[in-house]
Amino acid sequence: MCICVNCRHVHNCVTYQLIKKQHNHRQNLNIIKNSFIPKKTLININISYVNQNTYYDWDLIECLSFVEIPGQWIFYR
Template sequence: MCICINCLYINNCSAYSIVQRQHYAPTSKQLNLYMLFTPRAPIINVNIKHNSRVLNVDWDIVECLSFIDNPGSWME
């Protein structure tokens, strides 16, 4: 599971915006590219599953030195 959903920076983080794009999830807010926060050492875990003819790729940020716990940040 992506730790970003409970991080204070989720709404202006450059790494999370990349992961979000990989999920084809449109952002609910317009990101200002000049205000993006650059996190320290995010680790992205990519899981690739192949079921018959379907290839699923799942991206999650699993560690990050900039993480600040703020439960429910993804809902704001």
């Protein structure tokens, strides 16, 4: 599970936006103002094969800029 969902910076983090893009989520057409660039992130990519299809699951598992606020993603605009 991506730790971003409980991070204070989830709303303007460039790494979270990258992970969303890799998960093929709808992209926000607005440019993020005050983009936040986190320090020393570690992304884990799990690869699975189902019925000759390849699936990738991207998760941020470590970030020195992480500031926990449980449920912060709920308030995402």
